[in-house]
Amino acid sequence: MESVVNGVSLVLGLVLLFLLISKFIILPKKKLNLPPSPPAWPIIGHLHLLGKLPHRSLAQLAQKCGPLMFLRLGSVPTVVVSSAAMAREFLKTYDQIFASRPRTLAAKILLYNCKDVAFAEMGPYWRDMKKICQLELLTPKQMEVHKHIRLEEAYCMVKSIRDKCEGGQPVDVHSHVFALTRGVITRMVLNKTYFTSESKEALQFKEVLTESFHLHGVPILGDYIPYIGRWMDIQGYELRMKAAGKQMDAILDKIIQEHQDKQLRISKDQTPLDFIDVLLSLRSKGDYGHLSMDSIKGVALDMLAAGTETAAVTIEWALSEILLNPSVRKKCQQELDCVIGRERKVEEADLSQLKYLQAIVNETFRLHPTAPFMMPHESTQDVQVAGYDIPAKTRLLVNLRAIGTDPSTWERPLEFCPERFLNTKIDVRGHDFELIPFGTGRRGCPGLLLGLTVVQLGLAVLLQSFEWQLSPSQELDMSEVFGLTVPKSVPLHAIATPRLPQHLYA
Template sequence: MEMIGYAASALGLVLLFMLSKLILLLYQPQNKLNLPPSPPAWPLIGHLHLLGTLPHQSLAKIACKYGPLVFLRLGTVPTVVVSNEALAREFLKTYDQIFASRPRMLAGKILLYNYKDVAWSQYGPYWRDIRKICLLELFTPARMEASKHIRIEEAYSMVKSIRNNCEGSKVVDVHSQIYGLTRSIIARMVLNRNYFASNSKEALEFKEIVNEYFQLIGVINLGDFIPYVGLLDIQGYKRRMMTARKRMDSIMDKIVQEHQEKKTGVSTDASLDFVDVLLSLRNNKDYQHLSMDSIKAVVVDMLAAGTDTSALTIEWALSEILVNPWVQEKAQQELDHVVGRERKVEEADLPQLKYLQSIVKETFRLHPAGPFLVPHESTQAVQVTGYDIPAKTRLLVNAWAIGRDPSKWERALEFSPDRFLNSNIDVRGHDFELIPFGSGRRACPGLSLGLTSVQLGLAVLLQSFEWSLPSAHEKLDMSEVFGLTLPKVVPLHAMATPRLPHHLY
C-alpha cells in the first residue's frame, strides 16, 4: 500500500509538472508576433471549447465576428482558419509550398502506416514519389479509359437493384445503394475484386474494417491537440486504431500475396488494377521510396477517400433535388435531349450534360465532402497579409464557409444550379471560391475519378427514375454530421419510379 501511495504521489507530481509546462507554452508572451485576430482562450485547452459538435459552422460564426483570418490555439496546436476566397488563394497558391505539409496526427501514424499514404504524408521526397505514382501511373487518362467499363457496370448494377427494390411502391434505401456503388467501383479498380458485393465471411470482415477506418480517420482525438492527454488515451481511440490496423494489415497482406501469386497473362498495362501497378513499381529506380507499407497505405487511402466522398456528394445532390423538384425536371429534360430514353447514359455523354455538371458544382458549394479539406501545416514562419504565421502552424481552409460566403454568392444559402450555367468557375483548384478537391501541391490526385464517378452516378439515377419523397407532406432532414467528411444525419430514403423502357433495366 505504501508503494502505491508513493507511485500516486509521483504520478501527481509528473502531471503537475506537465500542466505547468503546458500553461507556460500556451501563455508565453507573443508580443513580438503580429498574430491574426483571436477569440479569448481558456487555460490548457485554448480554443478547443469553441469548436462544438459542428466545428465548420462554429468557426464560420467566429469568422463573422473576428474576420476571415482567425488565429486559434487548439490545445497546444497553433492554428489559422481561413474563411474566404481571397485568403484561400493566398495560403494555397501564393504560399502553397510553405503550407504543403501535413500535421502529424494519430490516425495517420497508426492507420496509414506511419504517414505512408498520399493524403497525410509529410511534404518532401517521399510525398513527391507517391504523388508522382498517382499522377503518372494510377490516375492517367489511359487507365481511366480502361476502367470505364467498371464504372458503367456498377452504375447499372445499382439501377437494376433499385428497380427490383422499388416494385410495389417500396421505399428505396438510397444511401446504401449509392455507397454500394462507389465502394464497388473502387474495390474493382484498386483490388480487381468486389468485396462489397459478397456476403462471405471474408467480405463481411472487409466491409466492417473499412467502416471502422472511415470512423477513426474522422474522429476528433484530443491527444492530437493536447499531447499529455494523448498518453492516457481517455477516449480509447488509440486502442481502437491499433486493433483496426492489425485487422487491416492482415487483410492487406492477403491481398498483396494474391496479387503477387496471380498470373496476369496477356493483360495490358492499362488493364491492371492499382495493386498490380504498385507492385510492379517496387523495383523501379524512379520510385525508390515505395515500400510494402507504402502500397498498403495508398490502397487504404483509395478505399477511404474514393468511396466516402463520392457517395456522400451524390446523396447530398439527390437530397437537394428532392427539396427542389424543379431541378429534377430540368435535369431530366436535358438527359432526354442529349441521351434520349432509348439508350442508357454513358460516360461519353457527361461533357454535354451542362446542367447536370451545374448540379454537381452547386452540391460541392453547399456540401463540400471535406469541410476543412485535409489540414495543412506550415514548414516555416511566414507573413501573410501582414500577419505573422509561426512555423508548424496548422491551416484549416473552411471550404464550407467559403461556399456560403454572401459577399461572393447571391442567395448563398439557396440551392440553385443555374448560377453555374454561364459561369467559368470549375472545381479543379483554380477557382478558390469552389475548391472541394483542394488546390496546389496537395490537391486531390484522384480528382478526375471522383468527379466522373459523381457525375455518372447522379446521371444514371436521374435518367432511370423519377424521385420523390415517401410522403408529400414529409420534410427532408438536411442536417449533417461532422467528421473528416460531412454525411447526412439521417440517411436518404426515397421513392423511385422507373421512367425508361423495361429492357433498359
C-alpha cells in the first residue's frame, strides 16, 4: 500500500514539475509590446524617478520617452499619459476598461475600505453611490436651491477680510478661502455651518483634511512593494493614516449622531432634510442594500473633503498668479466694474458675463491643476492602446501638468496668460482633453458644476471687493506640496484694500 502511495506521489510530482517547466521554460509567456520605458532598478522599478513633485518629474521624463510611458512602480505596472491625444484614447475610446480604481492603502484606511464614491471600484456599489450623490446633492435643481448659501458664505468671507485688513497688514488669504469653501459645503451637506472659523473643531477638520489629501497622493511603499512596505511601514505613512482616520471618524460619528437624534424630532419641528438625513433615510428603508454606516461616512467624507479642499486650493493659486501679474488684475476689475459696477455686489447670475474672469479660472486650472494626476485609474482587462499592450490591473496616471504645459498645444505654456482662453472653445467640462481638471467619462467629477461655480464666485467677490498687493518686503513663494491635490507650500498672505462703498461690506 505504501509503495502505491509513493508511486502516486512520484507521478503527481513529475506532472507538477512538467507543468512548471512548461510555463516558465518550454512555453514562455508571450512578450508584450509595452509602451516606451526608461531603465528600471531591481525591486523598486521606477519609483526613484518620481521625486518630491512626481507630476513635474514625470512631465520632464515624458519629453524623452513620449506622451505614453510604461513604468513599473515596485510591483505595480503603470502607464503615464502626457498628451491630450493620449488622454482621449484612454479616457474616451477605452473609458470603460480604465474606469476602475486601485485599492490603495490610503483609500482603505481613510475611506472605510473604499466605501466612498471617488475610490470605489467599478461596479454596482459605485454606480449606486454616484447616483445618490447626483440625485440628492449635485443636480442643477439642488444647485439653484443652495444658491443663497454660496452668496452668503462669499460675503461672509468678504466681511471677515474687511474686518481684518485695517492698518495695511497682510491678511491670511488661505484661511479665508478655506472658510468660504468649508462653509458652502457643510451647509449644503449638513444644513448648517458645522465648523466656525475660530473653533478648535474647525482647526482640527482643516488639519486632518490637509493631512488626508497629502497621504492620498504621496507614493506609499506598502502600495508598491507590499511584501516589504506593508509590515515595516518604513516611511511612517500608515501610522499617520490611522491617526488621521481616527480623528476624521470621530468627527463623522458626532455629525451622524446629531442627525440620528434629529430624526427623532423631524416630524415635530419640520426640520428640512439635508444630505446626511437622506443617506440615513435610504439606509433605514433598505433602498440600497449595500448602504452601510461606513458607506454613509465614506460618501459624506467625499463630499465634505473634495468640495472644500479643491476649490480653496484653486482660488488661492488664481489670486497668487494675479498678484504676480498686475495687468491681469486690472483687466478683470475693469470687467467687473463694467458688468456690475461698484454700487452692488456680484451675484451668480453675473458670472456668465464675466468672460475674462472665466479665462483666469481656466488658465489657473491649466497651469496649476488641483489634482495633477486626477484620480488614479486601473484597467479591468488586457487591452491594446495606440499599438501597445496594456495588461489588466495596470494603473493609469493622466498627467494634467504635462498636458497643460504641452508646447505642441499651448503657446508660451509656462506663462500665465488668461487671454489665450478668450478666443478658444476649449473649456473645463470634460469634452476638451487639453483641459480636464474635473476628469471626464464615467469617473469624471460629479461635482463639476458646484466646484466651478464656487471658484468663479469666490474669485469674483475677492477682486470686486478689494485691491490686492504684496507687502513691499514680501517675495511670493509659488512652490508646491505634492499630494492628491497640490496646494501652495506657503499659504498666501496679501494686503487687501476695500474698493467698494462701505455699506456693501455689511
